[in-house]
Amino acid sequence: MRRRSLWRLVKLVAAALALVLSAHILLSGLTYGKHPPKPSLLPAEEYRLISPETYEYVLKRPAACADRTGPPFLVLMVPVAPAEAAAREAVRKTWGAPSEDTLTLFFVGLPEGGRGSRVQALLEEESSARADIIQMNFQDSYQNLTVKTMMMMSWLATHCPNASYAMKVDTDVFVNVFYLLRRLRGSPGRDFITGSVISDGRPRRSRDSKWHLSEEVYPEDSFPPYVSGAGYVFSADLAPRISWASRFVRPIPLEDVYVGLCLRVLAVRPVYSLGLPTFRSLFEVRRLQYDRCAFARLVLANGFKPSQLLHMWRDFTRDPSGC
Ligand SMILES: *[C@@H]1O[C@H](CO)[C@@H](O)[C@H](O)[C@H]1NC(C)=O
Ligand SMILES: *[C@@H]1O[C@H](CO)[C@@H](O)[C@H](O)[C@H]1NC(C)=O
Secondary structure (H helix, E strand, O other): OHHHHHHHHHHHHHHHHHHHHHHHHHHHHHOOOOOOOOOOOOOHHHHHHHOHHHOOEEEOOOOOOOOOOOOOOEEEEEEOOOOOHHHHHHHHHOOOOOOOOEEEEEEEEEOOOHHHOHHHHHHHHHHHHHOOEEEEEEEOOHHHHHHHHHHHHHHHHHHOOOOOEEEEEOOOEEEOHHHHHHHHOOOOOOOOEEEEEEOOOOOEOOOOOOOEOOOOOOOOOOOOOEEEEEEEEEEOOHHHHHHHHHHHOOOOOOHHHHHHHHHHHHOOOOEOOEOOOOOOEOEEOOOOOOOHHHHOOOOEEEOOOHHHHHHHHHHHOOOOOOO
């Protein structure tokens, strides 16, 4: 008898917790912070810095989406430095392998030394063999990742308008594409973006920080909700809309926060993806010890070298259901 009422109490507390949690998620979805600044069009010279129209394609692949039996369900868009051939090869052999549902494309800028460099010659050779590299003529650097992200959005909007979803994902990430595809089949097809949501981000004002932002560049004292740049997934309709919104958002070098600022202009809020029954985020943006059964129940983890990805993938695909 006693045990039974204790059990009832536990269930009651659990139900109350679930209610509070869902209310919190719902309510936080209704507002966008206190006083977001009213968007106004950027001065032309500022927009020029991030607009893909400022730059030219070196490798364009305009038919990558059309050269298949149907439009891809999910386009995996992978920013990578020009010299990182081993990272690209690991992605092609693991979660980025060509499939009926997915298309994997790599996005690069110009290497140091530019068009005449040895790295560029190797890249062009790789591009002829693999047909999956897209390049624009801006300097490839950490500071220019926002430019690269806007280039990815623009390429997708222009050359792959019939894709259902896209994922921006780094090369050091383990992606459980099988689980991701299953989850996406039941997701909203519009205005949808998910990943590791950061809703309490703030600019670092210290000059020593890798993520330093001066008040001049970013005067607000917090960031709107955004998804960590390691890997996020969105409905493809957002690509042209994010491109459009970037006309209103001052460039900052933090590409994931920048996308969050564009989403605020669109009043689209990133959503959490929680696993059941654990309520843990499916996007684990941190280094986890590889475990086949744990990794079968998440969408991504990051921080892996190409050799580690290859090794993990061999084990992961041996029997992903045997958990
Ligand atoms: C970004 O790319 C532009 C165009 O190539 C270049 O002028 C600029 O120096 C780059 N910025 C950084 C910080 O690399
Ligand atoms: C997208 O779909 C439309 C309508 O079905 C079609 O006319 C168009 O050719 C497709 N575009 C691409 C790039 O596949």
